[in-house]
Amino acid sequence: MSNGNTFSRLFGQSPFTSLQEHMRVVQECAHEVVPLFKALAVGDQVLVKEIKDRIFELEAEADRVKHELRLHLPKSLFMPVDRRDLLEVLLLQDTIANTAQDIAGLLIERKMIIPDFLQKNLIILAVRCVETCDHAALVIEELDELLAMGFRGREVDKVDVMLKKLNDIEDETDELGIVLARDLFDHEDQMKPVDVMMWYQLIEWIGDLADYAEKVGDNLRLLIAK
Amino acid sequence: MEIIATYGTVFMVLAIIFGLYMTWGIGANDVANAMGTSVGSGAITVKQAIIIAAIFEFTGAFIAGGNVTSTIRKGIVDTSGIVDQPEILVFGMLAALLAAALWLMIASKRGWPVSTTHTIVGALVGFAVAGLGMDAVHWGKIGQIAASWIVSPALGGFLAYLLMFSIRKLILDTEHPFESARKWGPAYVFLVGFIISLVTLFKGLKHLNLELTVMGSLISALTFGLFTAVVGWLLIRRVKVDVAADQDYHFASVEKIFVPMMIFTACAMAFAHGSNDVANGIGPLAAVASVVRSGGEMAQTSELPLWILVMGGVGIVVGLATLGYRVMQTIGTRITQLTPSRGFCATLAAAATVVLASRTGLPVSTTHIAVGAVIGVGLARGVGAIDLRVIGGIVVSWVITLPIGGVLAALFFFTLKGMFT
Numbered sequence: 001m002s003n004g005n006t007f008s009r010l011f012g013q014s015p016f017t018s019l020q021e022h023m024r025v026v027q028e029c030a031h032e033v034v035p036l037f038k039a040l041a042v043g044d045q046v047l048v049k050e051i052k053d054r055i056f057e058l059e060a061e062a063d064r065v066k067h068e069l070r071l072h073l074p075k076s077l078f079m080p081v082d083r084r085d086l087l088e089v090l091l092l093q094d095t096i097a098n099t100a101q102d103i104a105g106l107l108i109e110r111k112m113i114i115p116d117f118l119q120k121n122l123i124i125l126a127v128r129c130v131e132t133c134d135h136a137a138l139v140i141e142e143l144d145e146l147l148a149m150g151f152r153g154r155e156v157d158k159v160d161v162m163l164k165k166l167n168d169i170e171d172e173t174d175e176l177g178i179v180l181a182r183d184l185f186d187h188e189d190q191m192k193p194v195d196v197m198m199w200y201q202l203i204e205w206i207g208d209l210a211d212y213a214e215k216v217g218d219n220l221r222l223l224i225a226k
Numbered sequence: 227m228e229i230i231a232t233y234g235t236v237f238m239v240l241a242i243i244f245g246l247y248m249t250w251g252i253g254a255n256d257v258a259n260a261m262g263t264s265v266g267s268g269a270i271t272v273k274q275a276i277i278i279a280a281i282f283e284f285t286g287a288f289i290a291g292g293n294v295t296s297t298i299r300k301g302i303v304d305t306s307g308i309v310d311q312p313e314i315l316v317f318g319m320l321a322a323l324l325a326a327a328l329w330l331m332i333a334s335k336r337g338w339p340v341s342t343t344h345t346i347v348g349a350l351v352g353f354a355v356a357g358l359g360m361d362a363v364h365w366g367k368i369g370q371i372a373a374s375w376i377v378s379p380a381l382g383g384f385l386a387y388l389l390m391f392s393i394r395k396l397i398l399d400t401e402h403p404f405e406s407a408r409k410w411g412p413a414y415v416f417l418v419g420f421i422i423s424l425v426t427l428f429k430g431l432k433h434l435n436l437e438l439t440v441m442g443s444l445i446s447a448l449t450f451g452l453f454t455a456v457v458g459w460l461l462i463r464r465v466k467v468d469v470a471a472d473q474d475y476h477f478a479s480v481e482k483i484f485v486p487m488m489i490f491t492a493c494a495m496a497f498a499h500g501s502n503d504v505a506n507g508i509g510p511l512a513a514v515a516s517v518v519r520s521g522g523e524m525a526q527t528s529e530l531p532l533w534i535l536v537m538g539g540v541g542i543v544v545g546l547a548t549l550g551y552r553v554m555q556t557i558g559t560r561i562t563q564l565t566p567s568r569g570f571c572a573t574l575a576a577a578a579t580v581v582l583a584s585r586t587g588l589p590v591s592t593t594h595i596a597v598g599a600v601i602g603v604g605l606a607r608g609v610g611a612i613d614l615r616v617i618g619g620i621v622v623s624w625v626i627t628l629p630i631g632g633v634l635a636a637l638f639f640f641t642l643k644g645m646f647t
Binding site for chain 1 (some may be wrong): 230266327394398399475535556557563564565567600601609610613615619
């Protein structure tokens with residue numbers, strides 16, 4: 001038996017606090033995606049590199065928090081939510097940071113240059129996808145209140161409304177993605193085939209930011225329902 | 227009889243030293259645990275906890291500690307077989323005290339969740355079996371006590387669950403939680419004063435010559451409850467909404483209302499602990515004092531002398547001030563999960579359960595009941611994570627403490643017997 005007082009040991013570290021901390025880092029990481037594309041649009045390679053480094057750092061930080069949380073989640077913990085559901089939310093949050101990292105990595109490693117016709121809509125898509133992440137983070141911040149209410153009552157209704165809105169924003173990003181892909185295919189004859197493939201991939205990944213943000217919300221629903 | 231006459235003073239001095247050692251140990255560990263939910267929720271500071279404990283541990287022991295002390299003194303060991311050998315009882319009580327105090331010190335050094343109550347009961351049984359034989363133990367009483375060790379944490383948990391549920395219904399899950407908290411807060415404070423005083427005063431207090439009918443006890447408890455409610459209302463009125471904090475956590479202001487409310491549960495808890503656990507230290511001491519003063523009389527009819535109670539109180543306060551202080555500080559900094567509203571539920575539930583046990587004369591473990599109450603809040607989906615390994619630890623220490631307390635007590639018993647006869 002370890003040292004320490006019965007009461008200090010009775011209370012494990014709150015997994016919700018760590019989950020929120022993780023989401024904040026992930027959110028910060030996703031936030032860098034918009035300036036990344038803006039820097040790329042004006043051709044500022046130094047700034048692009050800087051932002052990419054920041055994204056990589058934040059992704060590593062998110063990984064650290066993720067491992068920390070997993071480490072403090074022994075099976076003996078008695079929690080108001082299902083342990084697997086909680087880990088699933090954590091994993092999905094982490095995927096957002098990973099996606100941001102994939103985007104930054106590809107932009108740098110392949111020295112991508114944004115075609116003029118894509119520029120405007122690409123940034124609009126990125127902004128909206130990051131907003132989806134912001135909204136998911138907002139929902140995650142409600143976990144304290146959900147806990148106070150025992151995952152019932154008005155607070156659940158409130159979170160339901162927020163989740164509905166999250167679904168709506170994500171639907172919007174799908175639309176934006178389709179428009180972008182259409183633009184890309186319209187211009188595919190004037191581009192190198194590999195470029196087309198790569199840009200298609202990037203559009204997918206940007207959309208993934210919103211996809212995973214939505215999934216975080218959907219899994220939170222399971223978490224609440226237990 | 228001659229042994230008592232010859233060594234009476236020596237026995238008294240030993241009893242006082244062992245008794246002080248035991249109460250010091252209780253103060254250093256047990257009280258810190260009893261105040262753990264109050265300090266841990268950040269409602270009161272460590273300093274306030276010590277002041278509250280100093281006052282209410284003593285009050286609890288003085289007003290409501292009689293029944294448990296009497297159980298420890300004469301409810302467990304049957305002395306009818308040794309009427310002409312009163313020194314046997316003296317050796318036994320001294321041995322039990324020393325064994326319990328020693329085991330407690332070892333256990334708490336290692337951080338084992340050992341209960342003072344279990345230790346002293348184990349020690350008394352050990353001495354009785356070794357020194358007087360199997361028949362000298364009131365096994366029926368032991369059965370009752372052991373059952374209460376299982377039932378009491380469960381009851382604490384159940385009450386805490388109900389309280390948490392009601393607070394959600396009446397306060398948190400409403401249109402304006404802050405206003406609801408202001409409205410219902412005094413009612414909950416009333417509940418603290420009413421329950422504790424009703425259980426304590428029910429049908430009067432014999433040793434204070436206070437006779438009360440059922441109706442009389444109800445009216446007294448109502449009056450006391452109303453008094454606490456008014457004080458609570460005055461304190462709650464001063465709490466203001468913290469708009470900035472509410473942005474971050476919507477119930478931040480509501481929790482601020484529970485902070486003054488927790489002062490009452492902290493007092494109740496110290497009172498409850500005093501009414502139950504102080505007896506572990508002073509019960510055996512009282513038994514020795516009674517035998518020695520009467521020159522070998524075994525009847526144990528005399529009332530508990532006040533000086534023994536005062537001594538128990540002093541031992542506890544010294545224990546708190548020397549070591550308990552540190553234990554409380556670690557608890558205070560480590561429990562961030564226990565908000566004042568959750569702490570309020572757990573503490574009130576635990577205090578009510580302990581006082582009920584004191585009333586029935588059952589020595590229970592305050593720490594275990596408080597753990598049970600916290601788990602009750604957890605069952606209401608109110609705590610982020612509770613480490614159930616602690617329960618395993620409690621069960622293990624349960625199983626280990628009884629035989630070790632018993633064997634140690636038997637050992638000391640034969641040593642003392644050999645030294646003085």
